[in-house]
């Protein structure tokens with residue numbers, strides 16, 4: 204049976220619960236990971252065989268969550284404590300020993316007890332000597348001499364160390380009472396924190412110093428012994444540190460020495476300290492460039508590489524998983540109410556929108572979690588016992604990302620100074636559409652001017668604004684098309700193109716259709732309808748190819764007062780605009796540059812151009828000439 208819930212078809216079987224309170228949240232972290240089935244399988248396999256893993260993907264898709272889940276899967280019974288002892292033969296080479304988890308603390312306590320007993324014995328002896336000396340002084344009436352002698356004995360005893368004096372070892376790594384294998388997040392750690400260090404000692408001589416073994420500090424690689432060492436943005440580690448990390452992985456032990464050459468700690472080098480960890484490295488695709496090739500090869504040779512998913516198919520099963528995700532986030536937050544059906548439905552709708560592709564749900568779940576929390580906060584502030592649909596809608600309005608806020612302000616300013624127009628006709632000026640950041644659309648006006656070339660040689664393409672390179676490329680790519688469409692050779696012209704008031708962070712590579720339209724309008728002196736905006740990538744054959752972010756681009760156009768938006772036909776199914784924009788704009792899917800020109804150009808000359816295009820046999824549909832308005 205199908206039930207329509209707020210415009211979304213949901214099978215009743217998917218929705219057998221009233222609120223997220225009824226949804227069971229799995230105990231194990233690995234079972235809480237949503238939509239990354241391959242990664243989950245790999246992590247399970249890697250945990251069993253103790254293999255390293257490289258997780259590559261976008262932020263907030265669950266990389267660190269998987270690493271933590273792996274630590275839960277590693278066997279706890281193998282955990283060990285690590286102790287560091289003084290070395291009487293070479294104090295600068297402290298000794299290291301490994302004992303089962305929980306034993307380390309007992310050993311240290313034992314040593315401390317023995318040291319205390321020894322100290323007490325020494326103190327009793329000292330007290331006995333002092334009392335005896337003072338007593339002798341009273342008998343012999345040599346008070347002054349006896350007090351001086353007692354003081355001397357006191358001082359001497361302070362500095363005398365018996366031959367077998369007990370030196371307490373230091374517990375370097377303590378795994379007592381640990382319920383699961385350690386998970387150590389070494390993201391952004393400097394060399395000392397990662398590989399261990401030996402503290403500086405200002406009092407190195409005269410027996411006043413701190414013994415070397417007490418100054419040894421474990422690194423994260425040692426703390427992660429028998430567990431997981433997680434390093435996000437692995438490429439930010441220095442090459443030298445990556446090399447050392449690799450050595451530690453190969454040897455499964457790594458001696459600790461002072462990291463600063465000028466410190467007295469650099470004189471100390473412990474015996475090799477065990478560091479038998481599994482490395483889970485993470486980053487985005489760019490991270491691979493900054494990664495030491497040998498380290499990558501080590502992971503590939505002794506482990507797995509996983510490319511994280513950004514989206515999952517919009518199936519009943521996956522929607523159910525998203526409901527589980529909402530329940531998980533509510534439970535984890537602990538401060539927000541549960542979600543009712545309407546609110547769940549709205550979150551699923553948003554997951555669809557954010558996926559940007561028809562039939563998909565987003566897996567950038569950290570961001571979606573942000574919306575869940577924001578909606579929970581709205582419900583809380585309204586003293587609601589449950590989060591309802593309207594709370595999610597309100598949260599979407601208020602919890603806008605920085606980029607969205609910048610885009611809002613950008614639109615405001617542009618409206619105020621009329622940088623873009625949404626009415627009237629202009630030659631050589633087209634409303635392109637672009638995306639800032641992840642998913643914020645903006646209108647990007649493009650202006651073109653064509654003048655006959657001054658030089659005897661070829662004309663030039665002069666592109667200004669921050670996206671100049673893209674504009675140049677777009678014109679070069681479509682020069683053949685322009686010749687075909689207009690019969691004009693652009694090499695006879697100097698063509699000036701400008702992305703008006705271009706702003707840092709704008710992605711402009713989907714503007715080639717707009718650039719071509721602006722240039723053709725300028726060359727042919729045909730006005731462009733300013734109530735139309737467009738996006739699309741143009742092939743050298745004149746086809747309009749799909750681009751990203753159509754939904755947010757259309758919404759931005761609607762926001763700016765644009766009445767018609769042209770999008771690539773193959774993107775039509777990706778459109779998921781919010782309901783309140785639906786009546787504001789007409790969305791027109793287009794396949795060819797001919798169709799684009801048909802929609803954006805106006806006036807008498809347009810007919811002539813289209814006819815010319817027909818003659819040169821361009822790909823404009825034949826029956827289109829009939830529809831040309833004057």
Ligand SMILES: Nc1ncnc2c1ncn2[C@@H]1O[C@H](COP(=O)(O)OP(=O)(O)OP(=O)(O)O)[C@@H](O)[C@H]1O
Nearest residue numbers: 235236237239262263264265266267268435568569
């Ligand atoms: N696949 C997922 N399943 C369930 N929850 C997820 C998933 N991905 C992200 N989350 C939620 O988002 C939070 C942050 O995710 P996580 O830190 O694992 O992302 P990441 O990929 O490591 O990102 P970054 O690289 O920025 O650190 C998680 O604690 C969890 O609440």
